[in-house]
Amino acid sequence: MSSSLHKVLQLCERQCFLWPVVISKDSNNFVEYFKFGFAGELLKNNICQEWLLSMVMNTDENIFPYHSHGFTRNIIKDLREPFEYVKKLSNSQLPFGISETRLEVRDLLSNMTQEETRYFQPQKHTVLWSCIFARPGNAMQRFYQWQRQRKMWWRKFSASPGRFFLTDIQSGPDGQLVEIKAEFPWGSETVETVCYSGVRLFENIESTEKELFEVHCTVQEIF
Known part of the structure; x- marks a missing residue:
């Protein structure tokens, strides 16, 4: 671990902000989760509140907070119930979206190229997640706008805003x-991902289920 990150973690623990809980597997050490102290809980709540203001309260779209009590790693199944509610509340008028704060458990990675990376990829972590449905005609333009808005959101909290940057567009499943990354002394780390799915997620589902995601008889694009 780089000396700078080591000092930061030591300071965070001394000031009762947070400290990593480390587990061992196959002769490798992994961060299972971060334990928050009194000050850390306040900081975590402030971050969630700022995110809620940005993603739900102060947006051009109608975005509704939702808690699913779990997730399936299948976005269609995850979205089925909240989409029905949001479509009704929005009177089927696009754009609208869903936001959620949820706990996820990822598979432990044994091929991390840098020791520091494990501190940014704990096994148990909280995800601030949002899904927006838009009309095909302006979804791509909104995708580009959203990238810039989210980058600016991260920059406004930093004393060195230039450390945040956007990656090139990549193809994923x-x-x-596009990833929003932050530069650190040991390299860059991803702090947020913005994804544009289009209609790809709906292409291979049954027609009866596809109808659920239709608004005014048009399958929507999401990002």
């Missing part, structure tokens, strides 16, 4: 994606 769920569509096109």
Whole structure:
């Protein structure tokens, strides 16, 4: 671990912000989760509140907070119930979206190229997640706008805003994606991912289920 990150973690623990809980597997050490102290809980709540203001309260779209009590790693199944509610509340008028704060458990990675990376990829972590449905005609333009808005959101909290930057557009299993990264002394780390799925997620589902995601008889694009 680089000396700078080591000092930061030591300071965070001394000031009762947070500290990593480390587990061992196959002769490798992994961060299972971060334990928050009193000050850390306040900071975590402030971050969630700022995110809620940005993603739900102060947006051009109608975005509704939702808690699913779990997830299936299948976005269609995850979205089925909240989409029905949001479509009704929005009177089927696009754009609208869903936001959620949820706990996820990822598979432990044994091929991390840098020791520091494990501190940014704990096994148990909280995800701030949002899904927006838009009309095909302006979804791509909104995708580009959203990238810039989210980058600016991260920059406004930093004393060195230039450390945050956007990657090139990449192709992923769920569509096109762009990562927002932050530069650190040991390299860059991803702090947020913006994904544009288009209609790809709906192409291979049954027609009866596809109808559920239709608004005014048009399958929507999401990002």
